[in-house]
Amino acid sequence: MKDLVRLRTSLKEEIEIVLNAQAKMEAEASQKYLAMASWLDRSGYEKTAEYLYKQAEEEREHFLKIFKYITEVGGTALTPTIGDVQQDFVSFKNVFELALQNEIAVTNAINKIVAKCREVNDYATEEFMMWFVKEQREEERNARRALELFELIDESAAGKFTLDKEIAKIGE
Amino acid sequence: MLHNSLSELYQNSKGTTWQCDLTHRIFLKFGETLTAFKVQDFFAFRRKVNRVNIHEMIFNLSDDYDYELVEDPRHNFSHKLTLCEIVQLRDLLDGTKFSIDMNSMLHEVLGEVELVIQ
Ligand SMILES: [Fe+2]
Numbered sequence: 001m002k003d004l005v006r007l008r009t010s011l012k013e014e015i016e017i018v019l020n021a022q023a024k025m026e027a028e029a030s031q032k033y034l035a036m037a038s039w040l041d042r043s044g045y046e047k048t049a050e051y052l053y054k055q056a057e058e059e060r061e062h063f064l065k066i067f068k069y070i071t072e073v074g075g076t077a078l079t080p081t082i083g084d085v086q087q088d089f090v091s092f093k094n095v096f097e098l099a100l101q102n103e104i105a106v107t108n109a110i111n112k113i114v115a116k117c118r119e120v121n122d123y124a125t126e127e128f129m130m131w132f133v134k135e136q137r138e139e140e141r142n143a144r145r146a147l148e149l150f151e152l153i154d155e156s157a158a159g160k161f162t163l164d165k166e167i168a169k170i171g172e
Numbered sequence: 173m174l175h176n177s178l179s180e181l182y183q184n185s186k187g188t189t190w191q192c193d194l195t196h197r198i199f200l201k202f203g204e205t206l207t208a209f210k211v212q213d214f215f216a217f218r219r220k221v222n223r224v225n226i227h228e229m230i231f232n233l234s235d236d237y238d239y240e241l242v243e244d245p246r247h248n249f250s251h252k253l254t255l256c257e258i259v260q261l262r263d264l265l266d267g268t269k270f271s272i273d274m275n276s277m278l279h280e281v282l283g284e285v286e287l288v289i290q
Pocket residue numbers: 026029058059062106
């Protein structure tokens with residue numbers, strides 16, 4: 001009897017499921033950053049808004065990267081449904097606290113996928129995911145750096161103006 | 173079996189499944205209907221059937237919940253199933269998936285050998 005599963009794809013079903021979940025998470029992150037960018041823009045933080053618009057685009061790319069990988073190895077990539085995301089934030093700083101929280105959640109999810117890949121001997125997907133492991137290290141560092149700037153620069157009117165400029169420079 | 177390219181995967185009181193090595197299809201006979209799936213479509217169909225809310229069917233007394241419409245338009249599978257039939261279909265699909273995965277696992281462990289499961 002032929003091994004129809006293996007002939008069709010190198011992806012095990014459980015890996016296909018977690019990859020689709022991760023694609024969804026990246027797409028969600030993109031929407032979240034977009035909402036943050038909009039809030040920053042309408043609150044006058046033009047430069048940081050621009051920075052988060054760029055983050056939103058990057059997350060969209062992360063989403064596509066996983067989406068295309070699933071198809072490349074013979075799996076079924078499912079277009080994710082994204083629910084409502086937070087549109088209002090209590091403060092400038094709060095935006096970056098949430099951004100860091102979200103990046104940590106993404107890192108945890110990616111680590112779990114790597115662990116799962118090892119469990120089922122899917123080294124190709126593990127290798128593919130390593131790009132994300134590295135990316136998350138950078139993303140977490142950037143999010144932490146933004147919060148650090150809030151420690152260094154007090155949030156007076158002039159401080160806010162400086163913060164807007166300095167945060168936008170992160171990751172340049 | 174009628175044809176030696178067909179191997180039976182699973183059977184219960186309501187149906188039988190086979191794998192066809194010539195066409196690379198999974199055949200599902202459930203009641204009077206025979207349906208052929210590509211393996212990935214078979215898995216998707218199984219997940220769909222597993223998503224049916226059985227608890228609603230049990231506890232909701234409205235007539236709407238006596239039957240659940242299980243549809244897979246691409247494969248001409250469209251049936252209103254009773255709770256009991258859903259459970260039997262799930263068993264058939266789960267058992268089949270077990271055989272498919274087991275076969276795949278044996279291939280992975282044993283390599284290129286011809287497996288005949290009777
Ligand atoms: Fe990402």
